[in-house]
Amino acid sequence: MNDTPATMMAAMGARARDASRTLARCPTAAKQRAIACAAESLRGAGPAILAANAQDMADAAAAGLSPAMLDRLRLDPARVAAMADGVAAVSTLPDPVGAVIDETRRPNGLALARVRVPIGVIGIIFESRPGVTADAAALCVGSGNAVILRGGSEARASNAAIHTAFVEGLETGGLPRDAVQLVATTDRAAVGAMLAAEGLIDLIVPRGGKGLVARVQAEARVPVLAHLDGINHVYVDASADFDMACAVVVDAKMRRTGICGAMETLLIDSNFGRVGGLVSALADAGCQIRCDPADQRLMPWNDLSDGVDFGVEYLDAIASVGLVEGIDGAIAHIAAHGSHHTDAIVAEDAAVAERFLAEVDSAIVLWNASTQFADGGEFGLGAEIGIATGRLHARGPVALEGLTTYKWVGRGAGQVRG
Known part of the structure; x- marks a missing residue:
């Protein structure tokens, strides 16, 4: 038997x-x-x-x-x-x-x-x-x-x-x-x-x-x-360097789209001076852009006509993109839609960046670095069992x-x- x-x-x-x-x-x-x-x-x-x-x-x-x-x-x-x-x-x-x-x-x-x-x-x-x-x-x-x-x-x-x-x-x-x-x-x-x-x-x-x-x-x-979804964000502040922002955003999404550390949502300060150029860099890298039609500056790359679901983990060459009103808007958006996995800010303003690092309640928070660093090997831990997103026992890799x-x-x- x-x-x-x-x-x-x-x-x-x-x-x-x-x-x-x-x-x-x-x-x-x-x-x-x-x-x-x-x-x-x-x-x-x-x-x-x-x-x-x-x-x-x-x-x-x-x-x-x-x-x-x-x-x-x-x-x-x-x-x-x-x-x-x-x-x-x-x-x-x-x-x-x-x-x-x-x-x-x-x-x-x-x-x-x-x-x-x-x-x-x-x-x-x-x-x-x-x-x-x-x-x-x-x-x-x-x-x-x-x-x-x-x-x-x-x-x-x-x-x-x-x-x-x-x-x-x-x-x-x-x-x-x-x-x-x-x-x-x-x-x-x-x-x-x-x-x-x-x-x-x-x-x-x-x-x-x-x-x-x-x-x-x-x-x-x-x-x-537990390891929940990797609904990871990169927030580009108004103070961000354009070239750095392009490099971090493209790497965070496109280096490997199917890993849990990949960026799924790009948030851009509405006062950032080169919104179109930043989104264009991501689109030119082969990423499909999904955003709210109300964000007119993003419309040339928008793949949707009726809005976007910011709670999706695509694990593919697709990204949700949204405009927010500064650091307050970014923190509120991540609190509402994030999964407490990995979130990053690109900024030259140190005070804004430190506030992001202190207030975003995720297992991993990064300043001027790609979310694809969410990996035990990159943290010097050797291999990893996973990224823990809870609040007890262990967090992160x-x-x-x-x-x-x-x-x-x-x-x-x-x-x-x-």
């Missing part, structure tokens, strides 16, 4: 729990060595990974996936090399486990400290991007956690090839292969089993579209570290430290309360 998703998850969870205990007491050097071996294994498995991805790409194209989704799914030699480099980078990062956050000595002589420890077993549910398999595995192992991965059906072959290479490297480095497990079935009931695995999985991290995240948040019986919690450690000399 075939295992049900629930029994399968119970078995995987039990093995992951055992592996997590091994990892929790594993010295930093041993974890780093095993992750470095996994990176080398990924490099050696490049041809097999690319062959698996070619099959996934063919199946996805036949199924009619969008160009943006196909771009997320696609691997090439450069992307495989970058994936292996990202894993190798994790092996060189400082180990957060055991770090003392703070410490104090009470009047009775009891010494107390908060010390970082692994969370335990992490469940990661993701779509499209097969590189998440390697990134998530490296970060979880590096932070002393076991991980259970469930990728999307569109990347099934790619994920399996990457997982096989990674765990072979782990074993070469002396760590148990059960530290990184991949849910092999594409049965959607397996997701439900993960969400109900209270006591087996300590934290669920969803990486995918709004539907996936909504399901996880609605059904999960374990804590969730979640890497090693974001996958730890802490415990209180007390050292006494026989103190009693009496």
Whole structure:
């Protein structure tokens, strides 16, 4: 008789729990060595990974996936090399486990400290991007956690090839292969089993579209570290340098349109002197412009006749564009339509920029820089598990430290309360 998703998850969870205990007491050097071996294994498995991805790409194209989704799914030699480099980078990062956050000595002589420890077993549910398999595995192992991965059906072959290479490297480095497990079935009931695995999985991290995240948040019986839409804004202030504004805006939208850090909305101060030139630069780069017909200065590039929805994450070469009344208008617009992911200002006026950085309530806020820097590697964190947009535990790129919690450690000399 075939295992049900629930029994399968119970078995995987039990093995992951055992592996997590091994990892929790594993010295930093041993974890780093095993992750470095996994990176080398990924490099050696490049041809097999690319062959698996070619099959996934063919199946996805036949199924009619969008160009943006196909771009997320696609691997090439450069992307495989970058994936292996990202894993190798994790092996060189400082180990957060055991770090003392703070410490104090009470009047009775009891010494107390908060010390970082692994969370335990992490469940990661993701779509499209097969590189998440390697990134998530490296970060979880590096932070002393076991991980259970469930990728999307569109990347099934790619994920399996990457997982096989990674765990072979782990074993070469002396760590148990059960530290990184991949849910092999594409049965959607397996997701439900993960969400109900209270006591087996300590934290669920969803990486995918709004539907996936909504399901996880609605059904999960374990804590969730959520990553919502990347409805990211670039606000160009009246004080902005025109050439800088053009460069930042075009890069923020067009460098890679299908990533969560891509700009989706361009906001322009109505007093900016070269509105038309700025929008023209974006249009000339191949971006479709969608704006309110009331903004007459944008009309030559407008692809809509009946207004624009500023709450859309296009993940494509499309941008919403709107005029606002200065910094007050920009902050109000982002508060009403943003997703608390990444927002940027282009300005020469430092006071205006500092107000934007202080008042925009997003996980990442930037001054005179592209939103495409919203990435763990660019932040010096190595790979990332995702960009957390909530307000608890971790915000922004979640890497090693974001996958730890802490415990209180007390050292006494026989103190009693009496």
